[in-house]
Amino acid sequence: MSAKVEHHPETLIQGNPKFSSVTQHISQIVEDKTKMGWILLFGLSASILMMLLGAVGYLLFEGIGIWGNNQPVSWAFDIVNFVFWVGIGHAGTLISAILFLFRQKWRTSINRFAEAMTIFAVICALLFPSIHVGRAWLLYWVMPLPNQMAMWPNFRSPLLWDMFAVGTYFTCSLLFWYVGLIPDLATLRDRATTKIRKIAYGIFALGWHGGNTQWKHYELAYLILAGISTPLVLSVHSIVSTDFATSVLPGWHTTIFPPYFVAGAIFSGFAMVMTLALIARKIYKLENYITLNHLEKMNKIMLVTGMMVGYSYGCEFFVAWYSSNPYEQFAFINRAFGPYWWAYWTMITCNVVVPQLFWSKKLRTNLAVMFVVSILINVGMWFERFVILLTLTRDFLPSSWGWYWPTIWDGMTMVGSFGLFFTLFLLFLRFLPMISMAEVKNVLPQADPHYHVADDHNADKSVKPHPKPGIEPGTAMGGAGL
């Protein structure tokens, strides 16, 4: 992809696979008979998804009242989950777009399923604002569609910005992911043994045959989409944060929200990628592709973003104090010591305290530790949104102060959204290559045109020279080879 390839900067892929064995290994996951473990997991996820459909069906039939939302807490689990899922999505785009632009080669092993995670997370996220409105069947009114009233939507509303931001994000992410998939889809098409697979992959492979012009266009398109997606990583959660930041409410009306939300999103997104990667790595035996090195890098990012989030929490308190605004001061004291103190301290523990473990190299390279931490971080990040939303319980007039407690339907919808996510994710694992074969091959040592003379030029002695695998012509860039 890039013109200059550094010489063996580090071992990104272990086990020294051949190009063909990469193809073989990854394609096989898709082509093998369905494993019992997958069927069980899919059955579970699909059941949870059915529960979601039931909960949403009842919601549309009966009204928002089946949830715990009330006066003054008009938004609760619905928006908590929305922000949570949008946040999850961010890591995928960051990995696939920003790290791509920054030439971080190590991303190739994880970008495919991180992107898939993004798309599925955004689907889950989009579910919530769509069903949380009182009259979901009129949701299209937020779009600037021609209508008999000649009426525009209200462009001053952050919810409208949300719709554009998340919509754009979803479209770009989907395109980016799909474009990246095309060479691999062609590989699968070529390897297909049944007619249905051939046709299905054939349609989506868009006639890819691995020609030079195609690669040229492909790389340009990929670069452009990466360029478009990069600002979206920053903009989407910034705009989501304006739902809160542009309001007048104490605890919401703060300028720190956009960067704070973006940092939090990346934080939680990486945690989610980590959780998923650890599981997939184990089940599909991808230790050579997703190496400890990848995992450690992600842990470092989590440590950094976790500190940024922690800084934001502190900063909010400072500003509340410094503002001399009694409402603002109360809102923050109330968060930490009010009726929902446990949510606040759960958030602090999970988001600020727990990631500090990663200062230790031993801990951040320990699979069990990072698995637990990644889950805790997502618990913490969910609570962060919960804490923000529950600021609604106590705003300006003490007379209208209230309480919030979720109902069974809130719980079913939240758990159900995980069912939706995992159902989609399992389908992805089953039918699409979860690791980008084309890109992984690109970072194999033998992809380097100077590979055979590497010993002569490579000054980096810390990297042991690879044993020389045979290069099969025509397969270096994946695609039409096998």
Added chain:
Amino acid sequence: MSDEKLNGKLTGKDYWRSLDQLAETPEFKEFLHREFPEGASELRDSVNRRTFLSLMGASIALAGVAGCRKPVEKILPYVTAPENVIPGIPQHYATTMPFGTSAYGLLVENHEGRPTKIEGNELHPSTKGASNTFMQASILGLYDPDRSQRIMEKNAERSWADFVSFWRTAFDRFSTNQGAGLAILSESFNSPTMARLMREFKAKFPLATWVTYEAVSNEHVFEGSNIAFGSSLQPVYSFDKAEVILSLDCDFLKTEFDNVSASRGFGAGRRITTENDSMNRLYVVESTFSLTGSSADHRLRISSSKIPAFAAALASELRNQGLSLAVNTTNSGEFDSKWLKVLASDLLKSRGKSLVCAGYRQPAAVHALVAAINESLGNVGASVVYVQPADAALPNRGELTQMMTKISSGQVNTLVVFGGNPVYNAPADLNFGNALSKIENTIHLSMYRDETSRAVKWHVPMTHYLETWGDTRSSDGTASVVQPMIEPLFGGHSNFELLNLVVTGEDQRGYDIVRKTWEAVLPGSFEKGWRKVLHDGLLQNSAHQPVSVSADGLRINAALSALPKSDSGLEVVFAVSSQVYDGRFANNGWLMEMPHPITKITWDNVAMISIATAKQLGLTSGDLVQLTVGGRSLEMPVWHVPGHADNSITVELGYGRTSAGRVGDKVGFDLYSIRTSDASDIATGATITKLNREYFIACAQDHWSMEGRPLVREANLEDYRKDPKFAQEMVEHPPLESLWDEHSYAKGNQWGMSVDLNSCTGCGACTLACQSENNIPIVGKKQVSNGREMHWIRIDRYFSGSVEDAEMVHQPVMCQHCENAPCEQVCPVAATVHDKEGLNVMVYNRCIGTRYCSNNCPYKVRRFNYFNFTKDTPEVVKMAMNPDVTVRFRGVMEKCTFCVQRISEARIKSKLESREIRDGDITTACQQACPTSALTFGNINDPNSRVNKIKAQNRNYAMLAELNVKPRLTYLARIRNPHPELVTGAKVEHHG
């Protein structure tokens, strides 16, 4: 009603009951013929409880009519259009709502022949155009689908003709034996016709018994005047003429009789426009924290059973300070002597311009003493006059006790019960229900098939006062006619008709019975005078002449010394409910869901205790306790209330009904079950046992404190005079600049409102008036507990000071119609926008229900339809809806509109008359109802409008103005007027 209708000539039996009857739809026919409306039997299912409460009750399923999204409505044109009825143009008729020995003059709005909204009658002294919650809610009572619909003999359905022939047999017997064995149990009334019939009854059946019973009434007031003056007289207070008022356990602003005129008068004496004006001073001595107590400048909390001692101490102090008072009282020394001294000197200083009043719960001796004090202070003839309630049946609980002995000795074989519900509310020790079974013939005339109706032989459905021809007198004697707005919806007969049948044996129409009385009353041409009475809603100058009185000190002394000594144990105070009164409004969803003025509890009654007593007994709010008094006990929850007297438990009557209807059944706790005839008002020697169980209570506002925020701003009068702009200076904030060019609202009508917190007593009439005007649904206990009540205007209640001797403030909060509205900015579909007259309007059709507006509303006045709260509204309840206001569907936001429909009506009218809208053309529903005129609405662009002049006062402030939302609704700061000698510290607090 048109003149033709009044004369009953033209329309007669062709009155229709609803549009659906005209339509003869199968749904309506079925409704008429089912004893229990469909759904009533499904109500007990807890799963469905939300659904059925969400409306006012359960459902009359409109099979085939209920569409998926929008109700399909059938409209039918008139075949023969009635004269004077223009569809869409409401008509207003005057009538009167009888209420015990009192009455409220009303003006009722009718749409196409159905009454929809009740207002006070400006001509009538009992209301002067204002109203209270009971008046407002009575419109819903008219359309209550649980009202009794057929005459029953035991469990068999009978016709009116059957009943008439039954009575004729009895009548023939009593006519010959002078009424031996006949007894009447009546509610109290004050009515020329009823009084005429009662006199005829007593003349015709001299051996018969007539008992007037009310569970809650002013009988001690009458008895007190009987002690003091030797005659049962009705005091008529003019609170506006009093500069110093002392209330002894008397909640004259809310639960006492004639609270509308009292509030009117009190509000007038309270109103100030500048710091140099003077205002009245209110001292309140009470046990429970009442709304009157919350308006007090000085409030002393003592047990209700100690109030006689306090009154005696006050009398002694007044004598010490030189008042000639012909009673011998002693000061027990247990009360704050400085307080007493100051109070006495204040009363003495304002001789002839002061007023002492005692509550209905206080024994007659206290009322007698109070009468004597008022007389000595020269208040009689000034702030209070006494009139002879000539046409009234005065309630007397003792008569019921006497009748019980007659019943048990078999002297009564026929008992006719007119209204009331004695099986439910008679003293528990009388066992009235058992006694009924010993009587051969029992007849109950009642609007509901209630506890009593189920226990009697004959049940006759009674008409609602809005369906009745009748007459009444208000407390001061002003006579008026009760004129029907609609033909009886469910058949039924009035007490006028039944009493006439009982007395004469003739079945006559109420119209003829009433006219017969008035033929003797009206001077001059009868027909002309009659029409004027109907038109005005009263007979002008018909108030009784004041009686000159002179207190008899010896009798008062005797009565005082006969009072039992108060003991120091726990007392139970049986208070009338400010929601359901004595239980008669128990099936009224609006009242049930109206938050209690003090505790803000809905759908329940609780035992209110002070914080100290709660601590002492180890109780917290919501704990279930066993309350035992006089050997009878009851399980109920306790609730601690700041400012409540220690060692005193206030319980409210009227709850725990078993045959009230779908709304009122099994709601709350029946205090009548422990209320006995010897301790009906205040019972001492109570015990409380904690049960270690909790009870779920739906409280609409559980936070007490204002958290030091400058929301309600108040100051003492003296501090206000020193710093007249205190209200505006309370908040420091940066200059309120906008980033954008703001919309100019300099042209045309610009609507705004002012709320005078100094006048507001927190009575809640505005809340219910708004509910009635704007078709606001009720949502039920569970939804209220989840903060989903729909009231567009709520009364915020805060306590200040120490929790023991707390002070209370009220603040009505509705949409503030911000010019720079935070809600408008955030709506993605522009469903809430500003109109050019400065209204923040809510476009229901456009709303998709994101609820963002509600989040961003700093006042939290927006209400969301979490469910389709009107889905199951019974067909007949739909008739109570205001056709000028949309009924909102689920999933949309709603809020106060400043009664935009009334603005439109005024605009159309002004256009038709080719003129501008004048100040006063538009009155919002809340403003119209407010008995203290605390609310003023108008054009803030008109320099001469009343609202503009009020907003120019220095007490004017905008709540949360620092957010730069520019609310169109502003408040006038509250001023307390404490006696300078009793002020402990400056009251002006500056908030950061």
